[in-house]
Amino acid sequence: MSARLSVDVAIIGGGLVGSSAALALRGMGFSVALLDKGFCGAQASGVNYGGVRRQGRPVEQLPLSQRAHAVWPRLKALIGIDGEFLRSGHLKLARNEADMASLEAYAETVAEQGLDLELIGHNGLRERFGWIGDGVVGASFCAGDGHANPRLVSTGFAAAARRAGVEVLENTAVAGVTRNGEGFALEAAGNLALRARFVINSAGAWAGPFAAGFGEPVPLSRIYPSMVVTEPMEPVMTVNIGMEGGGIYARQVERGNVVVGGERALPLADADFSRPRGDGAIAIMNNAAALFPGLRHAQAIRFWSGTEGAMPDRNPVIGPSGTTPGLIHAFGFTGAGFQIAPGVGEVLAELVRDGETQTPIAAFSIDRFRDVARTDAGSGAGQNQEPQNAGELRP
Template sequence: MSRHLDIDVAIVGGGLVGSSAALALRNMGFDVALLDKGFCGAQASGVNYGGVRRQGRPREQLPLSQRAHAVWPRLKELIGIDGEFLRSGHLKLARSEADMASLEAYAAEVADQGLDLELIGHNGLRERFPWIDGSILGASLCAGDGHANPRLVSAGFASAARRAGVHVLENTPVAGITRNGEGFALEAGTGTTLTAAIVINSAGAWADRFAADFGEPVPLTRIYPSMIVTEPLPPVMTVNIGIEGGGIYARQVERGNCVVGGERALPLADPDFSRPRGDGALAIMNRTAEVFPALRHAQAIRFWSGTEAAMPDRNPVIGFSGTTPGLIHAFGFTGAGFQIAPGVGEVLAELVRDGRTSTPIEAFSISRFSRPATSRPDQHRTSHGSGADQPPEPHNRGAHS
């Protein structure tokens, strides 16, 4: 059966970025379609670790991270559930003098960004967090950070968008997007066609194909983070844990299970999918037991992995296309997109409505990967010579004043 939708905005990719943008746009009055090749939130957005942290991000991400920070306490009113969000604090551990010096340098660098970081020495760490191994030299605490359940939050935004009137089209892979007059024509699923004035490319690990179709190739690679959850344990971890230099991240949920990560899974023959490595899972649990003695005899009851998009500079691509009016990109969060995604959704909605955003995103322009062009995008797509910092005219069709 064929169907056709004529809408204001088509969003390709139903992860947390796409679904939060869809909800924000619908609340502004736009007619929106959210398309996913599988189920919304089933890829990186729904299988990640669940850390809701600002600490440790590059300085250029912090304004966006702070914007998202204001959204998380409002999840209940925004999507109808709290997503098990807990403002537990995020504690980043230093295993060496060099690691501690790195934490101190970061705290100084971002002192004006509102993170309110607290540096804790060895003795203070032992007094306040006695469940951490005594060999840890010190830490940095961001008390306002926390963690949440990605499976609930990602699906929750998509469900809220559907209730608000967004056309949520799951199991509807987008086969092609072409420039069509003043807008775009999309072919998706079996017999589904759409026309839209604006397209948002938030297709995660699959976004590079759509960018390349419009003359904007990017050096996107795929990573496959791997997670483990333990049996329920008595309360141990009171904060979300990270380690300077990597190796382990861990948190404990209210029912007692501990979620830990720090290794990569193996891609399968179809690189859309992956499987946890047995040696990787063992390595994570051994490292976790060294740092948190209370977990030395914990039973691991479940393992999983997911597919995420990574960029070489670890910054995402967010903003207008440099070749095609009406095309907006939002992808490549390199394993750190969960916390900032609700803020990205608001930014994308502002770009559609106003042609600009109040949050600085210049560092995330896709033009940073561009090379001198040898040819224009193909004749089926309209192109122009403006850069990504020169957006098309604001799109106000259907928007509330």
């Protein structure tokens, strides 16, 4: 038996970007099918660290990040749950004077972007955040940033999209997409034949073949961030923590568990999957205990990792295809897509409805990799290479 479905928009990939776009499009009156090869929100969107931060992002991402910043406080009204979103503030630590100088330079660069960063010296840090250990010379604080539960938020958007009337098709891998007249023909698992006027490629680490199929190969690689969570504890930290230049990041949830990351997992034989490294998990715990004395006797109760698509310049691909009308890309968030995803979803919906958006996205055009991708293809560059100069790869 085969099934046929016709919609205005087909979205490949049910992560937070795809599901938020589906919800926004339904709000505009479009018929939408959201397809995922597994379960919506089960990949990077649902297993990331959960940081909801603007601080530290490349400057070109900040208009989009600010747009998403306005969505997070409205989660309950938008998807029916608050996703444990907490505007705790984000404190980025400097381990030495060079790191502090970098934080100062960034604060000056983004001074007009509305982040309201506060630079804090060593003495001020000790007075206000005495639970941080030695070896830190200062920090930059963004009071409006925070954190949330990715497992709740990612599935919450997909559930809200389903309630709004989106055809949510899980365990439905897309086998092929072709341009067909005024729209697209998609072949998917279960002998599903789907027609759509628009296609959004938000397939995360699996988005590369769909782009290449329309003559737009990109140097998309895979990274495998790894996290540790502790037992519930008395309050240890009051803010979401990051480190200038990369390294450990940590947050404590209202139940008392502390989530800590900063290492990479190992890909398995099937590169779609990974597992935490034993030495990596130990390194995360030792680094956390050294930086936060209150964690020295904490018991780690769970470890996990996930698969994320990464681009070499740390910026995602967002925007219309350069080769195919009606095709829109949104992938390659390099471990930093959680906060901006709701804003990206709104932008994608506007691109479908209006053909444009007022939020600046030119820096994310897929055309910027046109020559690079061809060079990489000729040299046999692999899908599992780490992005260069990726900095602090985290949500």
